[in-house]
Each structure stands twice: as structure tokens, then as C-alpha cells.
Amino acid sequence: MSNARSGGGANRGGAKGGGAWIIWRVLLLAQLREQPVRSLVTVIAIALGVALGAAVYLVNSAALNEFGLATKRLVGEADVVVRGPQDGFSEQLFVRLVQDPAVSAASPVLELEVALPGRREPLKVLGVDPFRAASLQPAIMGEIGAGIFSLFQSDGIYLSSSAAQELHLGRGDALKVTVGSSPQTLRVLGVLSAGTYSQPLGLMDIASAQWTFGAIGRLNRIDLRLNPGTDVDAFRRHLSTLLPAGVLAVAPQVERDRAVTVTRAYRVNLNMLALVALWTGAFLVFSTQSLSVLRRRRSLALLRALGVTQSQLQFALIGEGAALGLAGSLLGVVLGLVVAAAILRLLAGDLGNGQLHAVGASLRAAPWAMLGFFAMGTGVAGIGAWLPARTAARQPPARSLKGGDGDFSVMARSSGYSGVALLALGAALSPLPPICGLPLFGYAAVGALLFGAVLLVPGLTVRVLGLAPRTQRIVLDTAVAQLRENVGLSTLSLASIIVSFSLMVAMAIMVYSFRVSFDEWLGKLLPADIQMRTPFGSDTAYWSLADQTGIASIAGVARVQFRRSRQFLLDPARAPVTLIARGDTAAQAAEELPLVRSDRMQTASTVKPAWISEAVQDLYGYKPGDYLDLPLGGRSERFIVSGIWRDYARIAGSVVITRRDYIDATNDRSANEGSIWLKPGASSPEVEAALRARFARGDAIELMSSTALRERSLQIFDRAFAITYALEAIAVIIGLTGISFAASSTALARRAEFGMLRHIGMQRRQVVGMLASEGILTSAFGVVYGLALGTGLSVILVFVINRQSFNWSIDLAIPAWQLGVLSVTLIAAAALTATWSGRAAMSEDAVRAVREDW
């Protein structure tokens, strides 16, 4: 007996597995045959999400790997890197360190970003002692080999392969560099092979570099290798206490990881974008499957009546969604590989923020990661299909055979509590601080609010439509009744509008807010007529005091304000902070800055004032009233934080001090930025021409009227955010696709209803008008709800995600016109889509339709 029972059980199990497989195959093939366009759109949505995620992952990992290799070659086999500010420290420190008994080898380095006339990008140049470097950077020095002696030529420089390529130079060619405001000529001794070092780089003898770039007796890096058995961390900690102000002892790993740390927030944001795309695909699967099972409810009920079990049906329906996900994921992975290869080849791995420009980075095999993306795409599609499959499988077959919205309404109505709970969760998560500099709680809050708001839709729909009075207009009244009673269907249609439109609204508000804030910021920072600066990011170009006097004496110039900016490390693990010396007095400096918070008491303090950008506040924890020690002139100078200012130009942070305090501390009177106010009637182009004529290479100066600079900055801004408009368009298309799917499915499901209405005397245009009314009511509700939800989400984007990702604030501004036009467009498009779907359904013979049982 027992055996017989277990045998029977095994048979049932086998039949169950085989049955589910057969049912899945039958259902899927029928679905593909009947709904090819819908299935294709779903596959494409999943593919785009997977492709975006895979491409971002591949490009970033290739770029970071290349950065890691490049840093490793530069740092070589050092155990500790001693790193100072740009203007460096005395080489006496090297003498001291090389005598330390724990140090087995030390290599002094002068690492500079050298300005090149006529080029915006500076060239990184390493000045090294070839013999000392040979033991610590063997990869690079080994390439020079016997040519190592030629490095001692005072004007000689080796170029990396990519630098030679970018500058169109070869062995024996002259390389012009800018030192101060004058050009100097170096001679290319040779070109390193591409395999040695892929990034643009110049290599000089350290003495030649010090001489050429006016840094005699100065170094800004020393690489140390310690004797075997030395406790590296203990040595580094001990060394830190002995180093002069602004000089840090850094582990090589920290140097290597800096690119990872600096770009982490940007990379996570891109990954989140990919995730949003992927979940949008999952939502489409959910929407498609929900409507699909609704449309096929009688066939599915028939299968149940014929003996298909609940679980078999559920597996088969989840399998349908997963199959679409599988196809999308496969396509997505292939597309991701192609896109990543193209980005690495054409854009050197730069995904837009300019921080991951990695020349030479190549696609790396990442089978496990790609398998992960493949599984993720298939998995989310399966998840999207799960709920409709479960609901369909649990429908009582008798009821489904009879027809009606049935348990879908119950399912939709019971979601209110979950919706409120998710909204509360979102509200609770949004104010939480970042984790490792990432706005993870912010993203979670957006997700929770979005899903919570969608789950509230059924209850709200019933309430809002319940308030609608009867108008005695049959078309409108019937439309309202249909929406109110078939709330499950209405929710599916609404959810796609709400999700896509609210995301679009949130993004539009964020971008508009940023643009308004950016424009105001530019207005505050560009009060003069002309702005000038030496090539951005270079350490070697500047204007001497004599240059500055000459510029001020140009005819037509009423006043010039010069500024000095340079970079220093506040934390070796982070990107350098920019120090800006501007304004003669504290009052003037404070007046000229776009302050978001100031402390008048501290400004009046006897301690020298400094104004930190929001990034310094967020990343390093300084606040008004705190003391801030800055490495200036080899000493540590104490400042007091007198205010926080908004800086959209320097994401890693900046500190402003008065130029007088800077000169007092450093005796450096040079400048590399300036603002020129013209005399009344003076011509801006004439002054610009006279200014360029003063210098041997006038094109080495970046010179622009404030108006033009403002226009160009806004143009760059708009270009950078052009992608968001494309995303908005995609959001609208997804929303309309959802409406179209829902409208066509419901229209098909209601053919018999339309047929009956036609029989009892409803005109064709009245039926179409009823569908249009449903479309308008649904989309208007979705748009109003989406506007409210999107505004809420934009608050999190602006005040939480933006702030925690980029460490700068934005003032909230609402693009009322843009949103108004988009809202009306979406409602009109939804009405058209619903009407079109209705017309398609009406093309079915009304007479035949009423004969179909339902």
C-alpha cells in the first residue's frame, strides 16, 4: 500500500512538472503569436535596462582597472608615498627621509600639471631622479633603458605613447610648455611604448624639471620603500607626525583607490539609472502579464477546469514573463558589451563626468558579472510576472468562466495599507545620512514612495470617482462607472502613467532647479565684464606681479581683481581641495561669494577667515566657527570657517581665503585667475586683443566676456543634461505604452459590451467617446497624481540625492510651464491612445461580439 501510494505520488509529481512545462510552452507560444508587438516592447525594455547596467559596469571596471594599473606603475614598488601640496615642500625632507634606517630606497618626484600653449588640457609631467626611480618605478624606467643618461639633458623629456599621439610629437620634436606667462621649449627624447604607460605623461630628470618650472629645491612627492620586516603602517603613522604642514604619508593603495573613491557617487548614480530602466522593464512585464491574464481569464479558467493545478498554472505564467526577461537579458548583455566597447574606444571610458577618462582602457572579460546581469534581467521579469500569475492561478475557475474583473479588484483594493506603510517608510528613510558617501537611503526612499503611491491608487481611484456626480450624460456616466467598478484594470493603466510621469516630473524639477541655481550662481560669481585665467588645472602657468600690473594698465581697464588658486590634499583618500585666494578684505571676499550660510561673528574674529564650499562641509565635517588649518608656505596656518558657499565648479571642494592672507602666508604674489571691469565706453574685444598682445603666447590665456562665459556655461549645462530630456521622452513613451496596452486589452475584453451598447442604440462615436472619456479621466487623474508624487520625489532628488551625491545644494524651482504643457500633452495623447484602441476593438463586428459568451 505504502509503495503504491508513493508510486502514485511520484507519478503525480512527474505529471505536474511535465504538465507545467507543456502548459508554459502552449501559453507562451500563443502569447507570442497573439501579442508580438507587446512582447517585443517588453523584451526591448528589459534589454535596455540590462544593457545600460552591463555597459556602465564594463566601462567603469575597465577604466578603474586602467587607473589602478597606471597608478601602480607611477607609484611602483613603494611602501609609502609622501605627498605634499602642489607648490611642494623643501627637498631637505628627502635628505632626512633617505637617512632613516627603516628606508631602503627613496625616490624624489616633482609631479606637475604643465600648461601647454594653445591647449586646454595640461600635461602631467613627472620629474624623477632616474637612478633612484629605476628601483621604485622599474616598469617605466626599464623602458628607457640605456637612454636613461639622455634624461640628464636640461630640456629633455620622454613622452608616453598617448601623450605623443595627442600632441602629434615624435622623437626630436620640440614641446612648448608655459611657465608663468612665458613659453619654454622642451625636446622630446623618446616615446615610451603604449604598454608601458597608457595615460598621457611626460618624464623628465628632476633637476631639469625643477629648473624649467621654477621649483628649484622643491619636491611634491617622495616614494619610499622600507626595509624588509618594517611595520609599514606603524612607520607611516610615525612619519605623519614628523612631516611639515600639508605633507601626508599615504599608503600606495590609497593612491590607487582615489579614482574609485572620487567617482563612486557618480558611478552609483549611473547604476541606479540602469536599475530604474531594469525595473521599468519589470513593470512592463507586470503590466503586460496582468492584462494578458485578464484577457485570457476564460481560457485559463478552462485549463483549471480541465485539471491544471494552481501551481502548474502559476509556474507557467511566471515562466512566460521569465521567458521574455530571458530574451531581453540575452539581448541586453550583448548590447551592453557592444556599447561598452564603443564607449571605451571612442570616449576613453568617460561616462560624462570627466573623472574617468582612461586612455588605453580596454574591455575586460567579466563572465560572472555578465551572468549576474543576465540573471537579474530574467529575475526581475519573473518577479514582474509573479503577482499576476498568482492572482490568475487563484481565481475561482467558475467565476472566471463567467467573466468580470473579479479578484483583481480585491487585490487592488487590499493594497492601501501596504501603500501607506511604504509612504511612511519612504518619508522616514529620506532624511537619513549617506552611507560611505552614497545616498542609498535616498534611493530607497524614492523606491518606497513610488511603490507606496502606486499601491494607494486603487483606493484613491474608488474614492475620487465615488465623489463624481451623475451628469445625466450617458457617455461620461458610463465611463465613470466602468472605471470605478473595474478598479483593478484602472490601476494597471494608471500605474504606468503615474510611475513614468512622476519620474519625469521629478527629473524635470531637479534639472530646472539646478539650472536656475546654476544661473544665479554664475551671476553672482561673474560680476565683471571679462573673465580670464591660465589653462585650467595647470601648476606652471601664472601671472607674475609685473604681468598683473601690465594687465591693469591696459587702456580701457577700470579695475582688475586677481585670484590665485591651487590644490592641496585635506585627506589623501579624497581628491584634492582647491584653495582660492580672492578679495583684498574679508568683507569683499564674503560679499563676492554666493554664500549659503555665513557667520558674521566669526568674520569679525581676529583669526583669519576662510569660507568653505558645501563639499568641504559635507566631506570633511567643517562648519562655521570651526578652525581650519591650511598648509601654506610650508607652514600650517590657522583659519576660522566664516561661511559656507555654493561651488558648482569644484566637486571635490574648495576653500576661499583673502588674497592678502594668502600673500602674507606664502609670499606668493602670482595669480592665475582674474576679473576685469571695463571703463565706461571701453570695447571688450579691444581690451581682450590688447591683453593677448601683452603675452608671448596670448592664446595661452583663457579669456572671455562674462556674458559669453555665462552663455557657454549654460550651453554646456544644457548639453550635459540633454540626456535627461531623452529620458523624459522615454518615460512618456513608456507611460503611453502602458496606457495603450491597458486600453487595447480592456477594449478587446469589452467587445461584447460595446456590441450590446451598439445594439441598444449607442452610436459608434458615443462608444468611442466613452473610451476617450475613460482615457482622459484615467490620464488626468494619473497626471495630477504624478505631478504631486513627482514633486515629492523631486524634493528627495534635490535635497537628499543631489546633496549627498555631489555635495552641493540646489534651490527648488518648479518649471510650471514645462510641466503644464507636458501634462496636457500626456492627457491628450492618452485620450488618443484610448480612442485608437477603442476603434480597433470596434472594428470587430459588434453583432458577432454580442454572441460571444462572457
Added chain:
Amino acid sequence: MAEPAVLRLENLGKRYSPARPPIFDGLEIELRAGEYLAVMGESGVGKSTLLNLLAGLDKPDTGRVLLEGIELSALDDDAATLLRRRAVGFVFQAFHVLPYLTVEQNVALPLDLLGVTEPERGRRTVEMLSAVGIAPLAKRHARELSGGEVQRIAIARALVHRPRLLLADEPTGNLDPRSAAQTLALLRDQVKANAGAGILITHSRAAADTADRILVLDAGGLKPMASCG
């Protein structure tokens, strides 16, 4: 002067394609107010096609249908719809009531279409609900009711606007014998009470026997049932 016939078929013929023989040809019927006619026939003989022609939902290949003296095939879709709205009531085998409307809303649909406003609309709806015996269910949704009750809604809807012609297509096909008998009696009573004409399409002899006369549709056309009356 004699009142014109509610419905008149003159030499009516229909074929699905020129290559095939006509479904029927040369049909002639005249139906006066208060007459209740049953049409029987085997499956596929064209009973439903005939019904569609009578309602102006399809156009004949030959002959014409005159409803209240108006030739249906001469009307465009809108005009035919407006005439149907006013003058025809339908009862279907599959009921076809809107599940998202209440019983009274379903019944009032033809009045809404005709623009009948309160209080007339309410009065006539209540009257019709009482007449078919479902007044207590007025506020309930159709999906909550039994088949027999739903068919009463359909009958009430078909008659609430006092059409001149009632067309019933297998109205008891989905009902149990007891509900079917009640429905047939109700249909006949209501046709008579409203002084319109009615055509009942059915397979069932028992159902057909509730009509004043029975015609059989076959390849030879419409003929009176031999044993009838």
C-alpha cells in the same frame, strides 16, 4: 386608415458571398402592433442573420426591411442606430448587462440614450423593474445576481423605453427550465402590455409555443409551422 405594420419584410434575401448560395431569399413577413412571433430553425439556417437584418445591424442583398414604414437599408449607420435606439428592444441569450452598473442603471440605459431626464427616467425605470419583478434589487450590481434575475434586467432594459419592436435571440438558452418559463411568460406579457410587436428566435418548441404564431426558417424560406395552430 389602418395603422402601418410595425415590421415588414419584402422579398428579403441575404448571402455571405456571391460564390455561395443565399442563406435565405424572398422572405416576406408583416408584423402588426401586439403581435408576438416565434421563428424557429436549425443551427446555421440564418436565424441570427435575419435578426441582424431586422435590427438594421446588417444590410440585405435583396429586398428591404421596413420598420415603422422606414426602410432600414436606406439609412446610414447613425440614422439606423437612432431608429434602433428609439424603436427596438433587444434580449440576448448571454444577457449582456454591464456588470459595473447597478440594476436600475442597466435598465435605464436606453432612457439615458434617448435623453429622458428625471423624474420621468426614474419613474419609468421603477415601473419596469416592478413589472419584471426585480424592484427590490434595483441598487444591486448585476454581477451579484442569478442568471434568471439578470435576464429579467435584460428584459426590463429591452422594454423600458417602450419600443415598437422587441427582438429576443434565444433568451432562455442559458436558463434553467423554471426560470426559462418565467422569462418567456414575462416577455409575452410585456410585449402585449406595451402594445408593440415581438419576435422570438428560438430552438425550443416550448419557447416558441408562447408566441402567437410560429414560423420556421429553412432553405426554402419562412413557412408557418405545420402543427401550429
